[in-house]
Amino acid sequence: MEKAQAEYTVLVDKYDYLGGQFDFNYIPLTILFDEEGRMVQGARPANIHNENQVSALEEWIKNGENSFLAASASESGAGTSAMRSSGFASPEARKLFWQGVALLDEDGRDEEALPVLKKALELDPDNWLIRKQIWVVEHPEKFYEGDIDTAWQREVMRSKK
């Protein structure tokens, strides 16, 4: 968070509470709420470098429920997302993921965590939280040395097809 130099309120969702409540298994994403605390748009992919996304967001800030974003969300369902799926594919995948996270939480147990996380991913292959957690343990240099290497991530996924 210090590296990001965030200027806004930053909360720590250590236990993936929001992932469970809003049914997402990938990040980065945005969720929008109106002045009454009602969800305007559910979990959707977020790219701050995408001018169209940024423009739509700015228009929503200005025009609220009269904005194009709010209108399109209302038509398709506020919670609709092309990549949306329920948190974990199975209770076993969830259990293994949290066992892996518990091991990662302890110093020096990353090597024990990896097979557990990989087993979770076998059971839940579309879960990007599990997949990225494995990647960051096995290849920290692709995430923490300079910018996140998204080209590498795409290449890895291409090679799996």
Added chain:
Amino acid sequence: MKYLTLFLATALAAVLLSGCGNGSQFESPGMSITSFTFNGEPVPLTSTDYRYENDTVYLATTVLNQRMHLELQELVPGRQIGICTDELCIPYALDPSEENAAIKDGEQFFIPIIHLMESLGSTAVWNKESGTLEVDYRLHDSDSFTASLNNGLKSAPVSFSLPDIDGNVISLDDFRGKKVAVFCWASW
């Protein structure tokens, strides 16, 4: 950083234990829960349902399971347990030197209730002077929550609470009257 971090854009927002006398090493003589309410309803507790240690109230996992359908799971044998909903688990160390560790007393486990509720986006309030414990446990029912999402702008207000980096609990309710964009991101 191995954890998910929630990035809440506020600028856009236009967000007792009555254990006296039974001899347990974890009880503080004189401290008791005189009143326990769960989502506004009074719930009787026996002396085996809770512990009080170092100004912290712990509820037994059996109570958590009965009232909140929270499941106890062994995450790391002998070292960590998890208190789990259908979608997530909150891990608790069994080493008493760890912060927010669980208590193991025989075959029973006790969880620091305020920490657990805050981790689940809910609240627990302990009044030491009056001995009252109030738990407000909010967990969205997945099916009805999904239905409310698909009702678009007419969906019911949503609420959740999470700590900031300094441990201060921040609620979406704190931003009522403003638009809120929540960005969910991680170091990876």
